[in-house]
Amino acid sequence: MDSMADIKQTFFQECDDLLGELESGLLDMESGEGDSETVAAIFRAVHSIKGGAGAFGLDKLVAFAHIFETTLDEVRADRLEATPDVLSVLLRSSDVLADLVGAAQKDEELGEERTAGLVGELSAFVGASADASEEPAAVGEDIAFAPLGMDFDLDDAIGDLDGPEDTQCYTIKFRPQPELYANGNETVLLMRNLADLGEMQVACDESKIPTLDELDPEGAYLAWTITMHTSHSESELLEVFEFVEGDCELEISLDEAPSDTTESDLVDNEATPTGEEVATTDVEGASASAEDEVANKDNVVQLAEQKDKQKPAAAAKASTEKDTSDATIRVNLGRIDRLVNLVGELVINQAMLTQGVIDAGLERGDSVESGLEELKQLTREIQESVMAIRAQPVKALFQRMSRIVREAARATKKSVHLVMEGEMTEVDKTVVERLADPLTHMIRNAVDHGLETAEERIANGKPAEGTVSLTAAHRSGRVVIEVSDDGAGINRERVKKIALEKGLISPDEQLSDSEVDNLLFMPGFSTVDKVSNLSGRGVGMDVVKRAIQAVGGKISISSKPGKGSTFSISLPLTLAILDGMVVEVADQTLVVPLTAIVETLKPTPSDIHELGAGAKVISIRGEFIPVIDAGRSMGYRNEPVDPLHGVVLSVETEDGARAAVIVDTIQDQRQVVIKSLEENFGHVASVAAATILGDGRIALILDVDSIIAREGSARLFHETNLAATG
Amino acid sequence: MPNSKKEDGRIVLTSVLDLRAAAPLTDELLGLRGENVVIDASKVERIGAPCFQVLLSAVKTWAVAGHTIAIFDESSAFSEAATHLGVCLSQSDKNESEPCH
Numbered sequence: 001m002d003s004m005a006d007i008k009q010t011f012f013q014e015c016d017d018l019l020g021e022l023e024s025g026l027l028d029m030e031s032g033e034g035d036s037e038t039v040a041a042i043f044r045a046v047h048s049i050k051g052g053a054g055a056f057g058l059d060k061l062v063a064f065a066h067i068f069e070t071t072l073d074e075v076r077a078d079r080l081e082a083t084p085d086v087l088s089v090l091l092r093s094s095d096v097l098a099d100l101v102g103a104a105q106k107d108e109e110l111g112e113e114r115t116a117g118l119v120g121e122l123s124a125f126v127g128a129s130a131d132a133s134e135e136p137a138a139v140g141e142d143i144a145f146a147p148l149g150m151d152f153d154l155d156d157a158i159g160d161l162d163g164p165e166d167t168q169c170y171t172i173k174f175r176p177q178p179e180l181y182a183n184g185n186e187t188v189l190l191m192r193n194l195a196d197l198g199e200m201q202v203a204c205d206e207s208k209i210p211t212l213d214e215l216d217p218e219g220a221y222l223a224w225t226i227t228m229h230t231s232h233s234e235s236e237l238l239e240v241f242e243f244v245e246g247d248c249e250l251e252i253s254l255d256e257a258p259s260d261t262t263e264s265d266l267v268d269n270e271a272t273p274t275g276e277e278v279a280t281t282d283v284e285g286a287s288a289s290a291e292d293e294v295a296n297k298d299n300v301v302q303l304a305e306q307k308d309k310q311k312p313a314a315a316a317k318a319s320t321e322k323d324t325s326d327a328t329i330r331v332n333l334g335r336i337d338r339l340v341n342l343v344g345e346l347v348i349n350q351a352m353l354t355q356g357v358i359d360a361g362l363e364r365g366d367s368v369e370s371g372l373e374e375l376k377q378l379t380r381e382i383q384e385s386v387m388a389i390r391a392q393p394v395k396a397l398f399q400r401m402s403r404i405v406r407e408a409a410r411a412t413k414k415s416v417h418l419v420m421e422g423e424m425t426e427v428d429k430t431v432v433e434r435l436a437d438p439l440t441h442m443i444r445n446a447v448d449h450g451l452e453t454a455e456e457r458i459a460n461g462k463p464a465e466g467t468v469s470l471t472a473a474h475r476s477g478r479v480v481i482e483v484s485d486d487g488a489g490i491n492r493e494r495v496k497k498i499a500l501e502k503g504l505i506s507p508d509e510q511l512s513d514s515e516v517d518n519l520l521f522m523p524g525f526s527t528v529d530k531v532s533n534l535s536g537r538g539v540g541m542d543v544v545k546r547a548i549q550a551v552g553g554k555i556s557i558s559s560k561p562g563k564g565s566t567f568s569i570s571l572p573l574t575l576a577i578l579d580g581m582v583v584e585v586a587d588q589t590l591v592v593p594l595t596a597i598v599e600t601l602k603p604t605p606s607d608i609h610e611l612g613a614g615a616k617v618i619s620i621r622g623e624f625i626p627v628i629d630a631g632r633s634m635g636y637r638n639e640p641v642d643p644l645h646g647v648v649l650s651v652e653t654e655d656g657a658r659a660a661v662i663v664d665t666i667q668d669q670r671q672v673v674i675k676s677l678e679e680n681f682g683h684v685a686s687v688a689a690a691t692i693l694g695d696g697r698i699a700l701i702l703d704v705d706s707i708i709a710r711e712g713s714a715r716l717f718h719e720t721n722l723a724a725t726g
Numbered sequence: 727m728p729n730s731k732k733e734d735g736r737i738v739l740t741s742v743l744d745l746r747a748a749a750p751l752t753d754e755l756l757g758l759r760g761e762n763v764v765i766d767a768s769k770v771e772r773i774g775a776p777c778f779q780v781l782l783s784a785v786k787t788w789a790v791a792g793h794t795i796a797i798f799d800e801s802s803a804f805s806e807a808a809t810h811l812g813v814c815l816s817q818s819d820k821n822e823s824e825p826c827h
Contacts, residue, residue: 176775181745187775191810202812209779212756212787217748221779224812 011052013330015101016396018045022094023399027420030087036076043072049097053104061100064115068093071122080125089121095403167198167231169255175223180247182218191224193240198230223249333429336389343379343386344673347577348692350379351670355694380671383577391426394472394481397436398423401443401470408447415454415465416447425472427479431551431571435481438547442483442567443468445541450485450565460562462486475570478595484566490559492516499525514656517557521545550678552688554653554705580672580701581649582693583663586636589699591672591691592661596704598650600666608643616643618660620650627660628711630702634686653705661707674701686710738766739804743777751777755784761793768799773807781815 025042028034050065071090074080082090096110096118103110172194176187194200205223209215228237234252241250354372362368398420409416427435451457451466458464469484492513499505499519511519519525523542548555552572559565572578572595580591581600599620607619608627616627627648631637646662672691677684677700688703735758740747755763765781781797788795797815800808808815 181774181776184745186744188773188807188810195810202810204812204814206782206813209782209786211790212752212759212780212783215752215780215783217752217780218745218776219779220775222775222782222811222813 008056010330011056012101012105014052015049018049019094019098019101020396020399021045022097023091023402024395026087026091026094027399027402029082030084030091034082039072039076039082043069043076046072046097049101053101056104058100058104060110060115061097061104064093064097064100064119067119067122067126068097071125074126086125089118089125091402091406093118093122095406098403167229170228170230170234170237171251171253171255172226172228172237173223173249173251174226174241175249176220176244177247177249178216178218178220180244181220183244183247185244185247187222187224190240190244191226194226194228194237197232197237197240198228200229201227203227227255331389336386339386340390343383344577346379347383347671347673348694350375351672351694352696353694383671387428387577388426390429392429392432393424393426394432394435394479395423397432397439398470398472400436401439404440404443405447405468408444412448413453414447414451416451417465417467419467419469420471421469422472425474425479427472427571431479431553434547434551435569435571438544438569439470439481439483441541441544443470446483446485446487446565446567450487452488456488460488479571481569481571482566483569484564486564489561489563489565490517490520490557492559492561495519514558517559520557521555549705552674556656577671577673578701579669580691581669582667582672582699583630583647583649584665584667585634585663586631588634588636589667589693589697590630590634590663591699591701592649592651592663593688593701593704594669596651596653598652598658601648601650603643603648603660605644614640618643618648620660623658625650625658625660626711627662628707629662630707631662631664633707633711634700634702651704651708653708657708659704659708659711661702661704672699672701735761736764736766738768739770739773741769741771743770743773745774745776748776748780751780752783755780755787759787759791763788763793763795765795765797766799767797767804768801770801770804773804775811778808778811778813778815782813785815 022042022045025034025038025045028038029042046065046069050062050069053061053065068090071080071093075082075086075090080086096114099114100110174187174190176185180187191202203225205225206221208221208223210221215221230237234254237252241248244250350372353375357368357372402418402420405416405418408414446468447466451468452460452462454464457466467486469482471484472479472481474480495516496505496511496519499516499522500507502524504519504522504525505511520541521544523540525540525542545555548569548571554570556568556570557565558568579594581594581597583590583592601620603618609617609619609624611617617624618627619625627643629640629643631641632639641662641664643660643662646664647666649661649663650658651661652658672693674689675691677687677690680690684700686703686707688701688706690698690700693699737754737758739751743751763784785795
């Protein structure tokens with residue numbers, strides 16, 4: 001940390017995490033899954049934000065966090081019941097806290113009106129003792145000690161503001177088995193290593209020692225209870241026992257630190273804590289644990305009493321969890337991107353090397369070939385590991401959506417319950433970031449248009465509260481995110497009527513239910529009769545679809561009248577590398593994403609059927625599938641190729657549309673590095689991206705969905721023209 | 727392998743008292759049962775928990791039998807290991823059931 005700006009930046013990064021924890025905890029409480037541990041965790045989150053904000057003089061943030069924290073403390077102490085009403089206010093408070101953090105990050109001020117109402121509501125929960133008018137003074141003095149921690153890392157700074165939390169007290173119970181000694185390990189060494197981590201008191205249990213004639217010299221009779229005061233985490237303590245884990249009984253527990261009580265006392269009871277007081281407590285806490293065992297024991301007794309009152313086992317667990325999460329480092333995204341790019345180059349280089357080996361005409365089974373195979377495996381492993389670094393759970397994204405649901409529900413005066421599943425599903429960070437806008441729009445749509453009003457729902461025999469589900473899961477190498485509602489489903493008649501009015505379809509067009517549903521994604525389509533504050537912002541589902549496609553995803557829709565609708569987004573795990581089939585079409589090399597290919601086949605004359613006007617279909621196991629000549633579709637040739645002279649790739653889009661794409665030959669199946677055309681050149685129809693092949697040539701990656709859609713609409717246009725002229 | 731030299735109820739502990747030294751030390755101590763024993767720990771350079779177990783067991787055995795056993799002239803390595811393990815080898819302390827660490 002070399003400057004205040006850096007520290008501040010870290011603070012805001014911390015805030016992101018803390019706000020996530022806060023919202024996640026509140027949602028758990030709302031769904032009835034929360035317990036005292038959850039309350040303790042959310043209290044700590046708000047408290048940490050307040051502490052850090054104080055250090056940077058973000059007074060508005062501190063003031064709001066203070067009353068928020070005070071309310072949470074009432075809940076924590078069981079003086080305030082977490083009723084749905086209370087939780088609703090707490091959730092809105094977490095939204096406002098997030099906004100305050102966001103505003104502070106941009107050096108902006110959030111309008112008083114955003115906080116005033118909530119401060120009133122929170123104060124009402126806290127009661128007369130939390131008279132809002134007294135808050136600024138309390139807050140001002142509360143943060144007087146803040147600058148103490150500014151000359152080192154923010155974690156430590158916040159830790160200091162929180163109280164002397166950096167020294168924790170652990171109890172380690174350790175009972176070796178005879179195997180521990182037989183395997184060459186030694187308790188003395190373990191103790192010595194532990195002693196390096198902090199101050200410890202060792203109590204040896206000698207009660208199991210037998211008399212000499214009964215003693216097995218290689219047995220294990222001693223056990224130890226170690227009280228450890230350390231700034232190191234539990235995981236670091238565990239590391240000491242890393243090599244003996246299977247050969248002993250080991251239990252490490254975090255004791256409620258004396259400093260915690262003091263700190264919460266200051267927060268809870270002292271209206272005007274000062275820096276001096278905190279500093280003194282800090283020193284006392286340390287010296288008590290180090291030197292004065294009796295005093296320490298007194299502290300333990302006091303803590304035991306506190307435990308019953310405030311259930312700090314929860315806090316202990318929260319601290320433990322914090323320790324576990326400490327085992328991470330923050331890395332500049334640019335560095336990771338550079339690594340990803342380098343791995344991409346490695347894949348290309350490896351492909352080139354493979355090509356070189358093939359060209360050299362080495363014999364099969366040659367050591368170079370087997371070495372190359374190993375290199376391939378290794379490259380793939382490196383690539384997967386690097387991608388895993390970029391992978392992020394969608395949890396943070398989903399949590400943002402819970403706020404969208406709350407706001408949408410309030411705006412539409414609907415009662416909505418959001419169900420989230422699979423939040424820990426991991427997706428590439430870039431994908432997660434770029435999903436926020438489309439997902440926001442879809443969620444708003446689901447609440448605004450998908451769900452009926454409470455009256456309509458009751459009339460239809462449904463519960464008044466509507467449900468919107470947001471789920472994520474890995475499915476055959478892709479991530480599928482679904483937004484569902486249990487609303488009325490798509491009104492297909494109305495959709496058709498609007499599409500007709502807007503000239504998107506012809507009057508005599510026969511459309512399947514799925515085709516009608518997909519009209520929603522057509523540019524210029526909008527079913528809203530009136531522009532609402534929510535979804536009617538001129539952003540149609542076509543924009544959502546484009547945004548999803550831009551990250552290599554596909555979106556589909558399914559709907560059942562009266563039951564609701566489901567929008568399903570299928571995303572690639574990574575945007576950097578894909579498994580593709582390298583094919584040749586009219587002397588051009590193309591790559592077809594493997595995920596789109598169902599099967600490949602060589603057709604026989606009886607499989608191909610003419611459909612008039614040059615259109616062909618192929619019969620595959622009794623199903624007729626339209627034939628698309630990739631060469632013509634891409635503009636490589638004008639004359640259609642005879643399907644019998646090529647290879648058929650049976651492909652399928654995400655929404656189930658199938659086609660038989662004719663290519664000349666299949667060359668290979670391999671991993672290719674995706675190079676964006678949009679970024680380096682511009683959008684090209686039917687092309688998803690480009691790649692560099694082993695021989696250094698550039699090959700285009702086919703956008704199968706786009707080809708099928710284009711061919712489909714071309715045929716539709718052709719048939720419509722025929723009908724009109726005929 | 728002799729662990730120590732016997733000098734009229736006196737044992738001089740050898741420098742390395744690891745797991746392999748535990749059995750010979752046990753045998754040696756068992757050979758001195760019925761006598762008052764003094765143990766010279768001045769030569770100890772390394773000692774592990776198993777040998778401390780043997781010594782603790784000896785202290786217990788001698789106490790039960792009503793004889794004395796005492797460790798004297800502890801080397802710094804011996805003292806340091808005993809401190810790390812929190813073991814108490816003083817027979818009088820044991821008799822008084824006082825904590826010893």
